[in-house]
Amino acid sequence: LYIIAGIFIFVYYQVLASNELKISELESEKRLYDLNKTYMGVLEHQNDELNMMFHDTKNHYIAISSFDNIEDVRRYVNKICKTYDRKNTLCISNNKMLDLILNKYIVVCSQKGIKFDYEVKTADLSYIDDSELSIMLNNILDNAVEAAEKSSEKRIEFSLRHVQNNMDLLSVINSCDNPPRHNDRQLLTSKSDADKHGFGTKIIKKHVKSNNGRYEWKYDEQSKEFHLTVMFQVNKAPEPRR
Template sequence: MITLICYFFSFLVEAIILWQYTSTLFVPKHRVRTRLFFLCALYLILFAISMLGHTWLNALLYLAANFIFLITMYYLKWHMALFHAAVLTAVMSMCELAVYSIIGRFAPHFFTEAARSHNIILFVVFSKMIFFTVIYTLIHFLREHKDVSQRHDKYALLLVFIPLTSVFVMLIFVAVGDACTLSPTLVLMITLSAVFLLFTNLLVFGINQYNLKKNMEFTEMQLLLQKEANAAEYYAMLLAQNENQSILIHDMKKHLQSIAILSDKKENDKIAAYIGQLMLSSDLKESARLCDHEMLNAILCRYKRRCEGSQISFHADIRHGTIDFIADNDLTSLFCNLLDNAVEAACGIPDAFIEVNTTRKANTPLSVISIVNSCRRNPFAGSQGNLSTTKPDKRRHGFGIKSIRKTVGSYHGDMQMYYNEDTLTFHMVITLKQQN
């Protein structure tokens, strides 16, 4: 019974290490729940087959299980999945051989009593501790090579001293157990201490990875907020330019009077210079009018020009007074993220279009914003109802949608998305509530 528990414990730790390795280095295809269920199923099969006691069969199945998990649950080519599965298998085997060698040197009588449950547990914990230490170090160097943007957390490598210290403590446990005759109570305490020591290491590194992930998300959100703040400043500048243009047009009568005076004096050179200055003025640049809301008009004009450059038909129908209650910074965040996603999806599609509409539900404080855009493929396909991305770096996406949800939530609104397979169009419908 003790041997069975030790085998189960061994496979549990190996599964945790594989989860840590894959979650840190690779981009997942499926949700956490799906990956966790598949990993548990694979390792339960490995545990059941290990009862047969065939060492080589266990090693080959361990390699196959890791390969299947990598190729099905993560965005990896088959040869890369096979490479990483082989690395994990080789490291695990070498760690167990190293433990045999170390224990044989410092505790020569250990293996003569290898059948004792105390020794079995110490061997399993010792070998998995070294396995975890090597894999954590490997994760650090592979991640640094894969993504230079994560080099800022290189000091996390110092955490490797925790499992190294634990390995040293484990070696002392083994040496004490080999040199002294211990009471059953003390043997139990040492065994439990070894098990708790291993789980403490796993917990510390799990918390560390969780904190790194949250810090990265926080940094990305801060960059997104900075981008939106810059966009708001840009659109404020456009509004100022439009105001200057209105002033210039208002003053055009005075400019014409000045030109008439110069004409009476036959000063043609000065007239040409005067007209040239007016023509070069940025205030005379053409400004489109898509809606009566100044900030939103500036945003829509910018994306209309962007769509024209990408051969995308752009149409906007913004009803009067439907979005006046939205603050300028929220308006910028909401519509810029919506239109960024729409333009990205519609680019490169023949006869692509984007339609933006805002309406007010009659006799309610609710405004409805709808965006329909061309989209060649279903963004929900293979992602369990979540939006997928076409961006090369799949880790760093989704912050635009998070920003949209945040803005919608601040106005007690609702957001719905769906894809129409018949028309190849993506639909986003947002309902916002005007506060009293």
């Protein structure tokens, strides 16, 4: 009986490992498809922005030609330069994957009427594998978009910076009219939830932990904001996957 039980357990784990490998391959293919689709969407958005910029440039030339005072010309040029500085958003950091993800949500938030503010300072998470970074940030920002879209303020703030003791601090704050449902700080998934912050939370925590990160969240009743914070240890090797 022990021998039979041992053989059965061995076969069971072999089948389980094979199924996990197939699932991993399918997830990799889906991530590649999503990335290609996202990149095309970003390029299409940038192309639309360029077409509008060329159209606006013609009108700017006409307006500038009508000025008689050089100071008026300088003030006008300075004003439109600030507008164009925000147009070219493809290069935000030194991490191409981070740039691609942020550009994706710049486009998504623009389409959904959500104000998306981002600030990337002295950190770019380049030490995290692209696929890991994609899974983490896409799940985090998907949750933020779903909650912000249903809120009255419709706002998301993304911040990434290096802090003391070789730590990188990732912060995402989004407007959220209703407190998220949770059980002893464990966010709950529910399709009827207005915020939907429970969706993908286990995936986020899993990949944060495997990259030496600490995940925390809180909800501010007064400001009606959901705060998510991830602290990454830069100088440690990632934990082995289990």
